Amino acid sequence: MTVDITPDTIVYWQAGPMRLSATLVFTWLVMLLMFLGSWLVTRRLSTGHKLSRGQNLLEVVVGAIQDQIQSVTGQESRRYLPFIGTLFLFIVVSNVLAVVPGFHPPTGSLSTTAALALCVFVAVPVYGIAEHGLVGHLRNYIRPSVFMLPFNVIGELSRTLALAIRLFGNVMSGTMIAAMLLAIAPFFFPVLMQALGLLTGLIQAYIFAILALVYIAAATRAHEPQGPETAAQPGTKGD
Amino acid sequence: MQIDWFTLIAQVVNFLVLVWLLQRFLYGRIVRAMDEREAHIASRLEEASRLRAETEREATEYRSQKLALEEQREQVLLRSREQAEAQRQQLIDEARREIENMREQWLDALQQEKKQFFQDFREKIGQQVVMIVRRALHDLASVELQEPMTNSFLDRLEKLEPSGRQVMVDAIRASEREVEIRSAFPMNSRMRERIIQALRDHLDDGVAVRFEVEPALGCGIELHAHAQRLAWNLNSYLEGLEDAFVQELQNKAMEHGAQQQSNSGQQQWTAPVRP
Numbered sequence: 001m002t003v004d005i006t007p008d009t010i011v012y013w014q015a016g017p018m019r020l021s022a023t024l025v026f027t028w029l030v031m032l033l034m035f036l037g038s039w040l041v042t043r044r045l046s047t048g049h050k051l052s053r054g055q056n057l058l059e060v061v062v063g064a065i066q067d068q069i070q071s072v073t074g075q076e077s078r079r080y081l082p083f084i085g086t087l088f089l090f091i092v093v094s095n096v097l098a099v100v101p102g103f104h105p106p107t108g109s110l111s112t113t114a115a116l117a118l119c120v121f122v123a124v125p126v127y128g129i130a131e132h133g134l135v136g137h138l139r140n141y142i143r144p145s146v147f148m149l150p151f152n153v154i155g156e157l158s159r160t161l162a163l164a165i166r167l168f169g170n171v172m173s174g175t176m177i178a179a180m181l182l183a184i185a186p187f188f189f190p191v192l193m194q195a196l197g198l199l200t201g202l203i204q205a206y207i208f209a210i211l212a213l214v215y216i217a218a219a220t221r222a223h224e225p226q227g228p229e230t231a232a233q234p235g236t237k238g239d
Numbered sequence: 240m241q242i243d244w245f246t247l248i249a250q251v252v253n254f255l256v257l258v259w260l261l262q263r264f265l266y267g268r269i270v271r272a273m274d275e276r277e278a279h280i281a282s283r284l285e286e287a288s289r290l291r292a293e294t295e296r297e298a299t300e301y302r303s304q305k306l307a308l309e310e311q312r313e314q315v316l317l318r319s320r321e322q323a324e325a326q327r328q329q330l331i332d333e334a335r336r337e338i339e340n341m342r343e344q345w346l347d348a349l350q351q352e353k354k355q356f357f358q359d360f361r362e363k364i365g366q367q368v369v370m371i372v373r374r375a376l377h378d379l380a381s382v383e384l385q386e387p388m389t390n391s392f393l394d395r396l397e398k399l400e401p402s403g404r405q406v407m408v409d410a411i412r413a414s415e416r417e418v419e420i421r422s423a424f425p426m427n428s429r430m431r432e433r434i435i436q437a438l439r440d441h442l443d444d445g446v447a448v449r450f451e452v453e454p455a456l457g458c459g460i461e462l463h464a465h466a467q468r469l470a471w472n473l474n475s476y477l478e479g480l481e482d483a484f485v486q487e488l489q490n491k492a493m494e495h496g497a498q499q500q501s502n503s504g505q506q507q508w509t510a511p512v513r514p
């Protein structure tokens with residue numbers, strides 16, 4: 001029995017270091033779906049009382065994301081919406097599509113999750129510097145005292161690593177469990193595990209987005225760090 | 240399990256592209272639509288609250304107007320009732336006056352009619368009485384009665400005033416000394432002689448006399464000369480009798496009418512007078 005742990009191993013085309021793996025292909029597929037869905041719905045938007053179903057759905061989703069951002073950061077949601085919203089939606093769509101036979105979710109690849117974590121890793125100082133300036137942001141690393149600098153740096157790196165590993169592990173394990181159960185007991189159990197996988201995928205997307213949001217919010221609200229940090233606790237406990 | 244660095248970088252790029260795409264085609268548009276709708280709803284709500292305030296103000300105004308109208312209506316009704324009552328009273332008074340006038344006119348007419356009736360009645364009675372007397376005398380008249388009548392005529396001729404006598408003489412002369420004696424019955428020769436003799440004695444000694452019979456004359460004798468007439472007959476008496484009789488009856492009737500009018504004036508409303 002051979003199980004593809006990660007879609008990175010499925011390579012369709014290779015030229016030197018450039019490898020067209022299933023990860024990339026399915027990422028593009030997800031991107032295409034999301035783009036097409038958005039474009040189809042938003043090309044004819046209504047501002048009146050009558051809404052199309054698609055617009056209603058997208059408004060509910062975007063509104064919910066905005067509410068979450070608002071409640072977690074306590075700040076205006078507009079500046080975080082594109083980044084956090086895209087993280088969440090990409091992970092959700094990838095994870096949900098995992099139930100489709102033959103689909104390899106890109107989030108099951110450590111390269112993808114690492115790329116997303118890397119984006120978060122970069123976005124935190126970008127938002128922080130945009131909010132407080134370079135000096136103001138760097139000063140966060142020596143709070144509450146200069147001795148905390150190494151721990152803060154280590155914390156910054158480790159949480160990025162944890163972000164990547166957490167998502168990868170959950171998605172990869174879900175896919176593997178489904179594959180293994182399909183081999184052992186082809187009836188009923190795989191369906192249950194697929195349903196469980198849907199739930200896990202949603203939760204993981206939520207956790208990833210919320211954690212990214214918390215890290216960014218911690219950087220932008222540096223003077224009162226206890227709020228975001230405590231808010232992050234329930235999310236990290238789940239996995 | 241390892242990280243493929245090319246895939247990692249590609250995924251970073253992919254993610255950034257996706258962020259841009261979604262920002263371009265999803266968040267921007269959706270958020271803008273939501274904002275527009277919110278603004279629309281807010282404006283609608285504001286409009287609704289403004290309209291509501293306006294409606295309440297108008298409702299208050301209408302209520303006050305309604306109250307004022309009702310009050311005005313009550314006043315108009317009251318005034319109309321008073322006017323109607325006054326008009327009714329006026330009409331009743333007018334009708335009473337009119338009825339009173341009509342009643343008085345009717346009473347006057349009745350009185351007049353009564354008077355006229357009595358007048359006619361009296362005249363009729365007088366005429367009847369005179370006619371009866373006349374007929375009785377006419378029936379009684381005869382040749383034998385002719386003589387006393389002739390005597391009376393001759394007596395009258397004798398006792399004629401000088402002025403009257405002169406008038407008769409002038410008339411006889413104007414008629415070429417011919418006179419006409421009319422009587423209801425033919426006269427005998429003796430009476431004719433007496434008359435001729437009396438005329439010649441008292442009026443003109445050369446007078447010629449012509450005797451005519453006039454049955455309509457009833458009782459009496461008439462002398463006609465030119466335009467003058469000397470007569471003795473019952474008609475003159477009877478006419479005087481009729482006049483006196485009618486006069487007397489009228490006096491009595493007027494006394495009776497005055498008495499009755501005073502009686503009827505006292506009973507004006509209790510018992511209407513019947514003819």
